[in-house]
Amino acid sequence: MTYPVLGLTAEELLTTTRSVRRRLDLDRPVDPALLRRCVELATQAPTGRNRQGWSFVVVTDPRRRADLAELWRRGLGQGSGPMSADDRRRAYAKPGSMEKVWSGLQHLGENLHRVPALVIPCIEGRTDGLAAAEQAGRWGSLFPAVWSFMLAARLHGLGTVLTTGNMAVEREVAGLLGIPYESVMQGGMIPVAHTIGTELPPGAPGAGRRGPPLGRLVSRDSHPRGRTRPRPASARVGTRRGPWRTAPGVHSGSAEDPGRARSPAALRTRRGTRSGPGRVPGPSSGSAGGLDGPWLTLRSGPTDDVSR
Numbered sequence: 001m002t003y004p005v006l007g008l009t010a011e012e013l014l015t016t017t018r019s020v021r022r023r024l025d026l027d028r029p030v031d032p033a034l035l036r037r038c039v040e041l042a043t044q045a046p047t048g049r050n051r052q053g054w055s056f057v058v059v060t061d062p063r064r065r066a067d068l069a070e071l072w073r074r075g076l077g078q079g080s081g082p083m084s085a086d087d088r089r090r091a092y093a094k095p096g097s098m099e100k101v102w103s104g105l106q107h108l109g110e111n112l113h114r115v116p117a118l119v120i121p122c123i124e125g126r127t128d129g130l131a132a133a134e135q136a137g138r139w140g141s142l143f144p145a146v147w148s149f150m151l152a153a154r155l156h157g158l159g160t161v162l163t164t165g166n167m168a169v170e171r172e173v174a175g176l177l178g179i180p181y182e183s184v185m186q187g188g189m190i191p192v193a194h195t196i197g198t199e200l201p202p203g204a205p206g207a208g209r210r211g212p213p214l215g216r217l218v219s220r221d222s223h224p225r226g227r228t229r230p231r232p233a234s235a236r237v238g239t240r241r242g243p244w245r246t247a248p249g250v251h252s253g254s255a256e257d258p259g260r261a262r263s264p265a266a267l268r269t270r271r272g273t274r275s276g277p278g279r280v281p282g283p284s285s286g287s288a289g290g291l292d293g294p295w296l297t298l299r300s301g302p303t304d305d306v307s308r
């Protein structure tokens with residue numbers, strides 16, 4: 001089954017996938033199969049050690065949405081409060097910017113129960129009290145998929161906004177939705193609806209859209225706030241060109257296996273064994289779940305190719 005997509009270029013998709021609150025169409029239902037397709041696209045995202053421990057709870061039942069919205073509102077109250085000192089500083093630096101976010105948030109809060117689908121992305125395992133390395137591996141295995149889900153939704157004319165109101169009341173939400181809290185962690189909640197109109201504005205260009213100029217966000221070879229000089233070449237360990245440097249035209253291996261270089265042809269062949277060269281698999285009619293029940297969790301099993 002195919003679904004209509006907006007005629008966006010890749011750059012337009014990346015620049016116009018915005019947080020949508022006021023322009024969520026609260027009166028137009030979303031086809032559960034379309035939500036499922038967006039999840040399916042999201043599960044193309046990378047995960048640490050190819051664990052693929054995501055699950056997505058897609059809440060569409062009206063009563064359950066109302067209960068979840070109520071918890072979310074409570075969670076928001078327990079969160080970081082309406083405006084931190086930093087938010088206030090930014091609001092004064094660029095008048096209107098934060099007020100817009102907060103008034104949109106208020107609109108969302110008042111209407112959350114009316115949003116046709118509330119999606120909770122989850123990841124296997126909890127990070128409470130863990131070191132940064134483990135936190136990075138876990139959260140970093142969830143949010144590429146979350147963002148892909150949001151991009152896929154935008155591509156299909158749906159609006160989303162990543163929220164975290166459920167996190168302060170995560171245990172209660174887990175109880176409501178049957179999420180095994182001790183072993184599965186929620187990562188936020190994404191209200192999803194068709195957008196009212198399909199045009200969304202890009203943010204201001206470049207990383208500077210959040211304030212700091214690009215030069216303060218990116219720098220070569222050391223952090224912008226702690227510049228250090230690279231060691232002279234003669235002092236480096238490994239080969240003369242550096243231990244991980246590969247010959248021109250040869251792709252380096254994955255970050256987890258940097259020494260294994262593969263040619264583009266080899267990469268194409270490996271991919272070809274799964275779904276054809278460069279092709280995204282189409283919507284499957286398999287039994288990994290469906291959206292015909294009031295709510296459910298979709299899971300995706302591990303793939304056989306751990307080296308992609």
Ligand SMILES: Cc1cc2nc3c(=O)[nH]c(=O)nc-3n(C[C@H](O)[C@H](O)[C@H](O)COP(=O)(O)O)c2cc1C
Pocket residue numbers: 017018019020021101104105108161162163164165203
């Ligand atoms: C980690 C994270 C948490 C967020 N939490 C919320 C939230 O709880 N409620 C909300 O309305 N927006 C939330 N947002 C959306 C941001 O407010 C939004 O991305 C920001 O205002 C910029 O708007 P834009 O996405 O349209 O560029 C969150 C975004 C991120 C990345």
